[in-house]
Amino acid sequence: MSIWVHEESKVLVQGITGSQGTFHATRMEEYGTDVVGGVTPGKGGQTVELPGRTVPVYESMTEAVSDTGADVSVIYVPARFAASAIIEAAEAFHEIRGGGLIVCITEGIPTLDMVRSIGHLSDKPGVRLIGPNCPGIITPGEQGGCKVGIMPGYIHAKGRIGIISKSGTLTYEAVAQTMSIGEGQTTCIGIGGDPVSGTGFIDCLAAFEEDPETEAVVLIGEIGGTAEEDAAAWAADNFSKPIVGFVAGATAPPGKRMGHAGAIISGGKGTAEEKFAAFEAAGIHVARDPSAIGQVLLGVLIEAGLRES
């Protein structure tokens, strides 16, 4: 098993005719993702060539979901149109099939646009949003798998570790760390580092708790906000599997935004130290050196009786 995406997932690409959309639709199809079509307003009726198949471009998400039966959509549209694309996908999934997964890769969406998008999701309980400003979600398979996003597929392998991260390349680093000790992943999710976004750490942990194949989780946070503290408090009471945690930004100066919109220590709050302390208080195994995530995870798996050496 895995969470939210699997080999049977049918994926639509919003913005498929743009350069990013076509490039990543190709990479996703190559990996083994079932890309069933795309949406670009004004280009309905055209087709896009992907490796081994030609897929239709639709005028709207409603048309695309009705025609293809897709349950996942990934958004590569420019920032100023991205919030509308999220709302359109949410309404189509909700009305046609009662739910679906929306993965928004786009970076730089105005915060209040995201606030409005999230407002539209509140009465559609079957619809889940991952992102924006994130690498996406991937479930490696025995062969191929389901990759919905921009991550390099080949670094992953099917296994029993769940990975949740606010960062892009740091997620890949965590994946490489699990591989360095011979462990693969059930599902890896990049939730993004924007101040207003969809799925959070707790949603991911709750899903991993329910997934029988996930036996341990690596959780990667960063400075700013309180999402890590909230996740730690939730996990202490509700999560039964071992977690290894890292927080980026121990050396970040206060009051400076470190790349991601949400990565800022403001008013002395949101420091890495506070988050590490919350992790420790919740029984999360801390790796202060991201290069040591693999070794900490190895120790944790042995201690939990999940591995002999």
Place this chain on the structure above:
Amino acid sequence: MDIEEVAEKTPEAIHKAWVDPLNGLGDEQKAALADSLGLTGSAHGSFVEMIGRLAEMFVGLDCSMVEINPLVRTEGGTMVALDSKVSFDDNASFRHPWRAELRDRSEEEETEVRAKRSGLSYVKLDGNIGCLVNGAGLAMASMDVIKLYGGEPANFLDIGGGANKESITAAFGIILEDPNVEGILVNIFGGIIRCDMVARSIIDASAEVGLNVPLVVRFSGTNHEQGKEVLESSDLSVITTSTLAEGAEAIVGAIGGGD
């Protein structure tokens, strides 16, 4: 009034109302806020009007903060803003082109503005090891690991997902402008970005900017082997590693720092 101090010492004195993203601030919410401040008569009406406009302004102008401090009540019962501070969401600037006129470049860190123009995200720090990394999270993690190995990072620098030879050259230039920099750690986990492209850009950039400090390059991910080969077969004096820990240890060692 120092609002941070109020939040810390007497949080109960702060009254909050949540603005519905689809419907805005409701009349009852406005009145309740005025009540909670103990306002009556014309001051009550004046406050309700002001707070409504404040919420409209926040949304209409894509603000990330609007602060009125101090806010006073005149003897005549009118609410008056004596001072205020507003900050905008840069991601929404395309909707508000007039904002460009308010910009005072002299108030901004010149290097950070220049970095932004090249598609880089740069923050200067106090240490002596320059960092050039792809991804904000990995860039912070690289600084953290340098510190763990006994060094001090000179900067945060994320070259972003769309980096190319020009932006990497600009990045080297910006790092080397800092006179404290004694060595540079490049940390790339290739995804969309290919390590061999970065390697060739490093070689070109080092010639162009006159690289004269020790350089350690860590490649992982897409085309990392080819990237390493490109660097090792060049004339550039460079240490290559495949893990972040080795990279940090090597750069700290190369400048004679650490334990």
